[in-house]
Amino acid sequence: MESPLLLITTLFLALGVAAGWIMHRSDFCIARAFRDLFLFGDGFQLRMQLVVVAAAMLLFELGRLAGGFQLPFPLFGPPSVTHLVGGCVFGIGMVLAGGCVVGTLYKAGAGSVPSAMAVLGIVLGSALYAEMHPTWSALAGRLSLATATTLPQWSGMAPTPLVAVGFGLCLLVFRRWRKKSDWRRSAFAEGYLQPWKAALLIALIGGIAAVAVGMPLGITTGYSKIAGWAGRWMAPEHFAGLVFFASDSLDYLHPLYPQPLRGGAGARLDAIAAIQWPLIGGIALGSAASALILGEWHLRWQIPRRQYLSVLCGGVLMGVAARLGAGCTIWHLWGGMAIFALPSFLFVAGLFPGAWLGSRFLARYVI
């Protein structure tokens, strides 16, 4: 691996450890934010997700104006109906799995065996998607809704006034919420980090990631890469013929590095491996360290079998959906929404009906 990639690897490991620590301390879970709205009528955690989006919106625009990176970020493309479908399937999956792609990861890091099972499901789901990739990518093109990727591109407006309006609207919403309810959560968990603080820190980590590699946080191509590696080992001829693992989805020249950042889902040590694998490992490590220090790290596996089935199915659905929708919750919610990416609006809109369906299924058949 070349030295810029080694630097990136080190940085993303550190960012991952920080994110894992924060998420464990605050139990900062995107799946919970959507699920609790339907299951318990509780919008507290969803408000905290909006705090991440608002803060990231501001940070990304400041970063763009300072010349730290260009927008839209690489790997974001024009919106398609397939983003909505991906979001919906992902919403079902994350509720059944008890966490999204990062939620299950930090919980697995803290010793949750079912969450580790969900992570395995995500990898399996990525491999499953590879089988349908040519058909799905052709469908995504046919169901494309615009040629522009972001709202500024589509509307012809400059990004800064849009960000000012978007951020201002968020502040108005926060002010209204603050009048109605408390922003602090009375938790008895030792070392608890208030979710609003976690939200701001997560946005800051996303901002650092954007400056470092020109992209927001994302990990699902890293999971696909694990699937590509495992597939090459188990069925080399079959996996060698899959287009999904052969192409480089990332090919981007970042001002900090002399050569383009290239990478994809295939079994190669490339920029995707340098960025996303250390982030995945770091989140698990950071969460594990937090749990160990609090004396809360325990391997627990004695749970009802139907919960194992639920998390595995949920993981598989998330693995497939992250590719159907060209990204996961953190990519679209913490990244794309903050730059007004049209596909991210569709993906997040799809999460709502998906989380509703998943919540109904979970309450009726799983718990």
Added chain:
Amino acid sequence: MAVKDTPMDNQRLELDIRGQICPSTLLTALRTIAMHREPLRSGQQVLAIRTDNRDATATIPAAARNMGYHVEVEKEDGAYLILIGGEASLPSGCWP
């Protein structure tokens, strides 16, 4: 989730939800409270929930207090013990 009844002066209903997926803790707690509403309110029974879900230490006490129950939370063996029973009183102490 089976509830273990332990014969005592104040019958103690024990729920061990450690390791279960989210939101098992809150759902199971709410269902059990609904099933034993009167004895829990009168203090004849105490519901003891063991969980390793950190968020449940916020959601369960808040939900139970909203329903008018007294709640206490303790950390025990690397997990949390949430005790619900009796009429609500002033909030018990929380971790700093």
